[in-house]
Amino acid sequence: MALYEHVFLARQDLSQQQVDALVENYKGIVSANGGSVGRVENWGLKSLTYRINKNRKAYYTLMDIDAPAAAIKEIERQQGLSEDVLRFLTIRVEAHEEGVSAMMQKREERSERGDRGFGDRPSRGFGDRDRGDRPARNFGDRDDRGPRRPREAVEGAE
Numbered sequence: 001m002a003l004y005e006h007v008f009l010a011r012q013d014l015s016q017q018q019v020d021a022l023v024e025n026y027k028g029i030v031s032a033n034g035g036s037v038g039r040v041e042n043w044g045l046k047s048l049t050y051r052i053n054k055n056r057k058a059y060y061t062l063m064d065i066d067a068p069a070a071a072i073k074e075i076e077r078q079q080g081l082s083e084d085v086l087r088f089l090t091i092r093v094e095a096h097e098e099g100v101s102a103m104m105q106k107r108e109e110r111s112e113r114g115d116r117g118f119g120d121r122p123s124r125g126f127g128d129r130d131r132g133d134r135p136a137r138n139f140g141d142r143d144d145r146g147p148r149r150p151r152e153a154v155e156g157a158e
Helices: 016-032 069-081 102-113
Strands: 002-011 036-052 055-067 085-093
Touching: 002 016, 002 069, 016 036, 016 055, 016 069, 036 102, 055 069, 055 085, 069 085
Parallel strands: none
Antiparallel strands: 002 055, 002 085, 036 055
16 A cells, blocks of 8 residues: 545635544545545644635645555545535655654744744734735726827927
């Protein structure tokens, strides 16, 4: 059997219990196909770089899996059909990492420092605002010919 790291993103409007139920469902699929799930890390609700299906945030979850390829295909098929899963990625690895992942280490370092990750800047209060689709800019009569030159004086037109 091969070793895999599997990360999936669940919708922001789910509760943590519903995300845990998804993980248990996928663990059952792996074990039914002759594999096993090792470490499971919930990275929590994080902001997305861009909107996915009108979601600005998602629950990130990492699973270390030791299973045949058929189990991975079935998990990916189920996640592709699920409306609760926004994205997923499975990577085959030579060996699983020992200890916590880099994402969890980063979170632990921040909590030890008491740092939110933004230094001492105050929040401006508009970080997660949905700006919607912006209209096209209208520059009036201006075209791409460049700046306008003044007209030359016409002789005898005074």
